[in-house]
Amino acid sequence: MADLASYVIRKMLLAIPIILLATLIVFLMLYLTPGDPITALAPPHASVEELDAIRDKYGLNDPPYVQYGLFLWRLVHGDLGISIGAATRNLDVSGLIVQRLPRTLELMGIGLGMSYSLGIPLGVFSALRHNTLGDRSVMVFTLLAYAMPSFWLGILLMLLFAVELGWLPIEGTTGGFGSIILPAMTLGLGNAALTTRMMRSSMLEVIRQDYITQLRSRGLPEKEIIYRHALKNAILPVITVIGLDIGWFIGGSVVVETVFQWPGIGMLITTSISNSDFPVVQGCILVLAFFVIAGNLFADILYAYVDPRVRLG
Amino acid sequence: MRLRKALNDKLLAWKMAGGVRQTLAGILERGGRNPMVVIGFTMIVIIISIALLAPVLPIADPTQQNLEPGQQLLSPSSENWFGTDENGRDVFSRVIWGARVSLTVAMVAVVVSMMIGIVLGLTAGYFGGKVDYIISGTIDLFWTFPPFLLALAFAAALGAGLMNVILAISISYWAGFARLMRGQALSMRERQFVEASRALGARHWRLMFTHVLPNCIAPLIVWASIGVADAITIESSLSFLGVGTKPPTPSWGWMLSSGILYLGNAPWISTFPGVTMVATILGFNLLGDGLRDVLDPRMKGLRR
Numbered sequence: 001m002a003d004l005a006s007y008v009i010r011k012m013l014l015a016i017p018i019i020l021l022a023t024l025i026v027f028l029m030l031y032l033t034p035g036d037p038i039t040a041l042a043p044p045h046a047s048v049e050e051l052d053a054i055r056d057k058y059g060l061n062d063p064p065y066v067q068y069g070l071f072l073w074r075l076v077h078g079d080l081g082i083s084i085g086a087a088t089r090n091l092d093v094s095g096l097i098v099q100r101l102p103r104t105l106e107l108m109g110i111g112l113g114m115s116y117s118l119g120i121p122l123g124v125f126s127a128l129r130h131n132t133l134g135d136r137s138v139m140v141f142t143l144l145a146y147a148m149p150s151f152w153l154g155i156l157l158m159l160l161f162a163v164e165l166g167w168l169p170i171e172g173t174t175g176g177f178g179s180i181i182l183p184a185m186t187l188g189l190g191n192a193a194l195t196t197r198m199m200r201s202s203m204l205e206v207i208r209q210d211y212i213t214q215l216r217s218r219g220l221p222e223k224e225i226i227y228r229h230a231l232k233n234a235i236l237p238v239i240t241v242i243g244l245d246i247g248w249f250i251g252g253s254v255v256v257e258t259v260f261q262w263p264g265i266g267m268l269i270t271t272s273i274s275n276s277d278f279p280v281v282q283g284c285i286l287v288l289a290f291f292v293i294a295g296n297l298f299a300d301i302l303y304a305y306v307d308p309r310v311r312l313g
Numbered sequence: 314m315r316l317r318k319a320l321n322d323k324l325l326a327w328k329m330a331g332g333v334r335q336t337l338a339g340i341l342e343r344g345g346r347n348p349m350v351v352i353g354f355t356m357i358v359i360i361i362s363i364a365l366l367a368p369v370l371p372i373a374d375p376t377q378q379n380l381e382p383g384q385q386l387l388s389p390s391s392e393n394w395f396g397t398d399e400n401g402r403d404v405f406s407r408v409i410w411g412a413r414v415s416l417t418v419a420m421v422a423v424v425v426s427m428m429i430g431i432v433l434g435l436t437a438g439y440f441g442g443k444v445d446y447i448i449s450g451t452i453d454l455f456w457t458f459p460p461f462l463l464a465l466a467f468a469a470a471l472g473a474g475l476m477n478v479i480l481a482i483s484i485s486y487w488a489g490f491a492r493l494m495r496g497q498a499l500s501m502r503e504r505q506f507v508e509a510s511r512a513l514g515a516r517h518w519r520l521m522f523t524h525v526l527p528n529c530i531a532p533l534i535v536w537a538s539i540g541v542a543d544a545i546t547i548e549s550s551l552s553f554l555g556v557g558t559k560p561p562t563p564s565w566g567w568m569l570s571s572g573i574l575y576l577g578n579a580p581w582i583s584t585f586p587g588v589t590m591v592a593t594i595l596g597f598n599l600l601g602d603g604l605r606d607v608l609d610p611r612m613k614g615l616r617r
Contacts, residue, residue, distance in 0.1 A: 018457050033470050151569075241319075247458070
């Protein structure tokens with residue numbers, strides 16, 4: 001296990017430049033924005049002196065590298081700046097994010113659960129009925145689910161289950177557990193398609209291996225071969241990359257939360273973009289980027305844990 | 314996300330296979346026998362031809378509003394095949410003109426990111442050493458983040474608009490190309506024909522662009538095909554979030570999201586662009602997936 005520990009430490013050190021890149025991109029966003037960020041803050045018809053005072057207050061007169069340094073310094077202290085949006089003026093960005101974070105995590109967790117509980121059985125089913133009508137239908141489903149942009153899928157599901165059938169609430173969080181089903185389903189379906197395809201090809205690979213043939217020749221019942229011996233090996237590559245799914249879910253959550261007015265970080269980004277509330281957009285994107293990095297790290301570690309060859313390499 | 318990562322790894326691993334004809338002629342010859350490639354390719358050709366022919370087709374002006382009473386939100390008829398939208402514009406014509414916008418955004422973005430990727434990846438893989446260390450470090454950094462998240466960050470900063478969207482997608486998507494190119498170049502530069510050319514005194518750029526690059530085309534094509542599908546999705550999602558193309562430009566993403574308001578009483582406004590868009594994405598994905606299967610010798614006899 002010592003090699004695992006050193007592997008983990010190595011991977012964590014490698015994550016540092018990635019985190020720095022994320023902060024740099026987020027910091028540079030302010031410079032890419034056309035127009036002076038100060039105009040959103042200043043009262044209308046502010047004099048030049050007043051504008052200068054505001055710039056001083058936000059440190060916008062310092063050279064860029066000093067600003068970046070200060071940005072990082074505040075960041076390690078958990079300070080993401082203050083909101084400049086009309087409704088949330090002067091509130092802490094980190095406070096706003098912390099308030100929204102549980103909603104996003106909840107949505108991602110349930111979406112992840114749905115995508116696995118749909119994708120894994122479908123993938124196994126498809127692999128065991130390789131090249132039959134059932135397999136082909138599953139493949140067509142995955143191709144379609146993958147080609148469908150999530151916001152449109154969300155709208156269609158909303159139309160079907162909320163408007164036509166009236167089974168589930170349309171949007172927001174007022175419907176209790178019922179209101180999370182549609183957004184989580186929308187978020188999970190695209191990933192379910194990926195999981196299905198990975199599970200299927202992994203299973204196809206495993207059931208062609210010699211040890212399975214050997215088990216068959218020993219006369220073991222097919223069920224036992226598949227569920228006790230093949231599935232265990234086939235499921236590993238599918239499960240170990242669970243961390244990478246976070247990237248998919250992060251991107252999707254912004255869109256899905258906006259469709260269903262789910263009050264998480266994703267919707268906070270969208271509303272902040274339309275309010276030109278840049279500190280909040282920056283803060284949210286940074287937090288989402290951290291999740292992606294953590295997810296990647298988790299995937300690496302999990303993979304090394306199950307496959308010792310990785311950590312020795 | 315991870316399927317993309319796995320695919321990129323798989324494409325990289327091709328170089329190990331050896332002896333596979335990865336030339337353009339080889340791809341065409343063997344692709345013609347794969348149903349996925351044929352279906353995907355046909356779908357793409359049809360959609361692109363219609364988009365190219367839009368100016369000469371006898372269709373209504375996509376931006377021509379018809380504000381006379383009773384001309385808005387008309388359901389599909391022989392007059393307006395896909396119905397009319399809230400401003401009395403012909404949806405059929407807008408879908409066709411929208412194809413031009415969406416495909417242009419996606420293809421230009423993919424070409425730009427492919428060029429960035431080829432130059433950086435080729436330089437890193439060909440020269441190796443410190444150059445490689447710095448460039449591949451940068452590639453890995455960008456490779457970590459999902460393209461959509463990066464594109465969202467850039468688009469949010471740059472603001473809505475056609476060029477900004479293209480720029481945002483290009484900056485976000487190049488790492489995949491660079492990674493492929495680097496891996497291929499790394500193995501190609503050791504090949505004897507490259508060494509022979511070097512011994513004859515060929516310059517670096519000549520070796521890189523006339524010997525190494527043409528032999529790495531196949532995986533790049535697969536990645537580009539899937540890239541176009543991704544770029545269409547990203548563009549439409551950005552438009553939905555309000556940082557994509559701007560209103561008068563009828564991109565599919567924009568039409569889809571603006572039609573959402575009328576889903577209850579005029580579902581055709583967003584359904585037709587949606588279906589067309591999904592068909593296009595499907596076409597590019599099929600082509601990419603099919604080509605990958607065609608070119609991956611390990612999948613032989615294992616039809617997927």
